[in-house]
Amino acid sequence: MKVTLAAGIASMSGKNGNMVFRTYKRPNGKTETRAYILPKKGCRRATKPSGNELAARSRFAQISQTLNNLTEEQRTRYAQEWQISKYKFNGKSYATLRGYIMARLYAEQTSQTL
Numbered sequence: 001m002k003v004t005l006a007a008g009i010a011s012m013s014g015k016n017g018n019m020v021f022r023t024y025k026r027p028n029g030k031t032e033t034r035a036y037i038l039p040k041k042g043c044r045r046a047t048k049p050s051g052n053e054l055a056a057r058s059r060f061a062q063i064s065q066t067l068n069n070l071t072e073e074q075r076t077r078y079a080q081e082w083q084i085s086k087y088k089f090n091g092k093s094y095a096t097l098r099g100y101i102m103a104r105l106y107a108e109q110t111s112q113t114l
Contacts, residue, residue, distance in 0.1 A: 003033045063105045067098070078104065 003021065005012060011023035012033055018040070023033045049057070070078075075097070082100045087093050090107065094100035 001035055003035045005033055059109070063102060063109065066105055067101055070101070075101075
């Protein structure tokens with residue numbers, strides 16, 4: 001929502017309670033201040049997680065744990081393979097080694113379950 005500032009206040013940006021104020025400069029040179037209401041902390045979802053969602057969470061936790069338990073030698077091997085493949089796996093580019101390793105681990109787990 002647009003905010004009209006009191007006389008003497010040129011602009012206002014920041015957070016105050018559950019409100020965030022932002023001042024924008026428009027192309028015509030004028031400034032405009034807007035206020036946004038933040039949602040209350042602790043908002044709960046309306047539905048219970050589905051079985052597929054719980055399975056996906058469990059799979060992600062398992063793969064993350066595997067990634068965290070890799071030795072330096074294994075990480076170095078993955079880094080070399082990542083560079084040799086020009087930072088790609090299955091046709092997708094990965095900006096980080098972590099993302100590349102996660103994709104590899106997901107693929108390995110999928111091939112094992114088939």
